[in-house]
Amino acid sequence: MINMIKKMVFGVLILLLAACGDKKPMPNEIVAKIGAAYLTRDVVMQLLPENLTGDERDYFIKRIVEQWLDNQALALAARDAGLPLNQRDQFYLQNLGAEMQANHLLESKIRNDFNVTDSEIADYYAANSEQFKRDKAEVHLIHLFFEKPDRAIVKEIRKSKDLMKVIKSNYLDLQINRAVEPNGDLGYVALEQLRPEYRKAIRGKKNGIIYGPIRTKQGTHFLQVIDRQPAGSIRKISQVRNEIVTLLNAAKRERRIKKYKETMRKQYHAETFYQNIL
Numbered sequence: 149m150i151n152m153i154k155k156m157v158f159g160v161l162i163l164l165l166a167a168c169g170d171k172k173p174m175p176n177e178i179v180a181k182i183g184a185a186y187l188t189r190d191v192v193m194q195l196l197p198e199n200l201t202g203d204e205r206d207y208f209i210k211r212i213v214e215q216w217l218d219n220q221a222l223a224l225a226a227r228d229a230g231l232p233l234n235q236r237d238q239f240y241l242q243n244l245g246a247e248m249q250a251n252h253l254l255e256s257k258i259r260n261d262f263n264v265t266d267s268e269i270a271d272y273y274a275a276n277s278e279q280f281k282r283d284k285a286e287v288h289l290i291h292l293f294f295e296k297p298d299r300a301i302v303k304e305i306r307k308s309k310d311l312m313k314v315i316k317s318n319y320l321d322l323q324i325n326r327a328v329e330p331n332g333d334l335g336y337v338a339l340e341q342l343r344p345e346y347r348k349a350i351r352g353k354k355n356g357i358i359y360g361p362i363r364t365k366q367g368t369h370f371l372q373v374i375d376r377q378p379a380g381s382i383r384k385i386s387q388v389r390n391e392i393v394t395l396l397n398a399a400k401r402e403r404r405i406k407k408y409k410e411t412m413r414k415q416y417h418a419e420t421f422y423q424n425i426l
Contacts, residue, residue: 262400288374293327295367311372
């Protein structure tokens, strides 16, 4: 709630100028008025957090309006008292408006998703493998939980070497349970983050073994260790592929933005005169 209020108040400050344009709004569009400034319904709706109803919605609307009126009244008093914005404040205000317009332009002109090839992913992984080093020992686990064990399924587990196959064949991965961990593949999990009962059950160095029954307050668990990796080992490329795609995609977008900025500077004949201040 507090963070939402902060964002809302900040938004009010940013949209002060937008609330009072040159064209007088229609009477049914005006939510508040002071002097020659108007706060319109459209501006309030832009500032209002989504999915609010009832008293909460009414509270935020009133907060927006009251904040706007306070700021406008005090700004008028400051003007009448001969306290205009200094050059620094004017710069910040004008630059903030320009920055907001620039962000809107970039969002409309530069897409967020770029094609990332397998070779680019492989090259990045080869050059930055240390980035994917494990800080802590990890285990790759398959997890199965019963509130009340099913004898037939437990018997199937005893005969099987693949806990995930048992889970899938009995649709146990689709069940909602009271355990923190879902039924199925948990991926790689830091060993120290596991429940004490789990750590005790799977201690050792062997992989592939199905451990259980492991009893906790919630019920009965079975675990299968697929792999163990010590601290300092490097994650496989398949494990970090999505992370690399995100990084490369962001880098491509930044390069595209930089190029677009350079083009716009040329188009609008940007110049610098550093000799005047150095």
